[in-house]
Amino acid sequence: MIKAVTGTKDILPSDIPRWIYLEKTVETVFSNFNYKEIRTPIFEETALFARGIGEETDIVGKEMYTFKDRSDSSLTLKPEMTAAVVRAYLEHSLGAQHSLVKLFYMSPMFRQERPQAGRFRQFHQFGAEAIGSKSPLLDVEMIQIAYEILKSLGLKNLTVKINSLGTSETRENYKNLLKKFLQDKKDKLSEDSRRRFETNILRIFDSKVESDQKIIKDAPKLVDHLDEESKADFEVVKNQLAKFEIPFENDPALVRGLDYYTKLTFEIDSGSVGAQTALCGGGRYDLLIETLGGKPTPATGFAAGIERILLACENEKSFTVSEPAIDIYLVRIDDELESFVSELAGKLRKENLSVDCDYLQRSVKAQMREANKLNAKYVLFIGGDEYKEGLLKLKNMSDSLEKILPLEKIHELISTIKK
Numbered sequence: 242m243i244k245a246v247t248g249t250k251d252i253l254p255s256d257i258p259r260w261i262y263l264e265k266t267v268e269t270v271f272s273n274f275n276y277k278e279i280r281t282p283i284f285e286e287t288a289l290f291a292r293g294i295g296e297e298t299d300i301v302g303k304e305m306y307t308f309k310d311r312s313d314s315s316l317t318l319k320p321e322m323t324a325a326v327v328r329a330y331l332e333h334s335l336g337a338q339h340s341l342v343k344l345f346y347m348s349p350m351f352r353q354e355r356p357q358a359g360r361f362r363q364f365h366q367f368g369a370e371a372i373g374s375k376s377p378l379l380d381v382e383m384i385q386i387a388y389e390i391l392k393s394l395g396l397k398n399l400t401v402k403i404n405s406l407g408t409s410e411t412r413e414n415y416k417n418l419l420k421k422f423l424q425d426k427k428d429k430l431s432e433d434s435r436r437r438f439e440t441n442i443l444r445i446f447d448s449k450v451e452s453d454q455k456i457i458k459d460a461p462k463l464v465d466h467l468d469e470e471s472k473a474d475f476e477v478v479k480n481q482l483a484k485f486e487i488p489f490e491n492d493p494a495l496v497r498g499l500d501y502y503t504k505l506t507f508e509i510d511s512g513s514v515g516a517q518t519a520l521c522g523g524g525r526y527d528l529l530i531e532t533l534g535g536k537p538t539p540a541t542g543f544a545a546g547i548e549r550i551l552l553a554c555e556n557e558k559s560f561t562v563s564e565p566a567i568d569i570y571l572v573r574i575d576d577e578l579e580s581f582v583s584e585l586a587g588k589l590r591k592e593n594l595s596v597d598c599d600y601l602q603r604s605v606k607a608q609m610r611e612a613n614k615l616n617a618k619y620v621l622f623i624g625g626d627e628y629k630e631g632l633l634k635l636k637n638m639s640d641s642l643e644k645i646l647p648l649e650k651i652h653e654l655i656s657t658i659k660k
């Protein structure tokens with residue numbers, strides 16, 4: 242039997258109510274903050290991500306689903322949205338209509354990572370990109386949105402971590418400083434960190450290897466070497482978060498896995514999801530628009546992993562959704578009424594009721610079992626002596642009260658059900 246590909250997951254009908262609850266919460270919060278939805282294609286030219294995210298990152302280096310199509314173009318299933326949103330922003334000159342463009346999205350993403358709890362190869366993100374302002378208050382807005390969504394989903398065990406990576410010049414100077422510090426300790430680093438020493442030295446902070454952590458903990462910190470503007474912006478972020486009563490921690494090791502960040506970076510972690518703790522991450526990326534061919538334009542954003550959030554919600558039992566139910570199930574008593582029952586179901590559906598009936602010639606008992614399984618609020622019995630007299634029997638399944646109604650008073654029936 243063919244099974245779903247490793248690292249992918251079916252979202253079954255029984256999972257859907259929780260997904261919808263999350264999606265509605267996300268949409269409400271984004272609408273409160275005046276973000277407009279954007280949907281971009283599932284695949285893009287490979288060059289967009291290579292250039293946007295950075296050749297030396299894990300995503301571009303080893304995780305992308307890249308393939309050649311029949312016309313020999315190199316295409317990639319999107320591993321993240323920021324580069325795709327910026328591409329669309331530039332392609333459609335969205336900045337010409339509004340000088341600050343605030344967008345949100347929900348979409349599947351693809352990364353060939355080693356699958357484990359909370360880490361998939363096809364996963365879903367919601368997120369936001371706000372393009373056109375360098376205000377640190379907009380960075381705060383990102384944290385606020387993410388925090389508010391997670392709180393609205395009832396999550397408690399959350400940690401907001403923030404850091405500043407400074408401008409690109411600050412970072413280049415700092416990288417040299419770090420290189421000097423690590424030069425004579427290089428041989429003691431893990432193989433991965435030795436590679437990162439050459440290719441992307443900041444990512445050594447991401448190493449989970451204990452001996453690496455021991456070495457790196459005494460390294461000079463980027464936050465102590467920030468330029469004046471980044472320092473001032475970072476202070477604004479911290480003060481404003483305090484005003485919003487959002488608790489946060491400074492995490493000097495928060496360098497993030499994508500190359501486009503400048504100044505503020507942040508993550509929100511959950512203590513309820515095992516090893517993959519980051520529910521969301523983001524930050525400012527003031528150089529990306531230029532890198533992708535636009536004029537210099539500051540921007541900030543974040544993205545959150547839906548599967549991970551739902552896992553945290555499940556582990557914390559943070560919200561419950563009501564069992565799916567239908568309004569009415571039509572139980573056919575006499576076999577020859579099959580066509581009449583389906584006709585009546587059609588009429589009731591036109592009244593915006595959720596209606597189902599039997600298509601398997603089942604007995605009355607089996608139809609009742611099905612009505613119970615479907616959580617029908619009402620059951621309508623059609624047939625027997627009542628039907629011959631032009632009557633139908635309606636049963637309220639919550640209190641078992643029954644009501645006899647003349648067939649021609651179908652509107653009375655509809656208003657009873659709609660109450």
Ligand code: HAM
Nearest residue numbers: 321323360361364519520521522523542543544545546
């Ligand atoms: P990211 O940190 O790569 O950032 O991903 C954001 C979130 O997506 C993570 O915190 C995690 O919850 C979820 N995620 C990532 N990879 C996986 C996976 N393999 N399985 C399940 N969930 C995953 C970005 O993608 C940036 N584009 C965020 C951003 C937007 N920065 C600025 N604007």
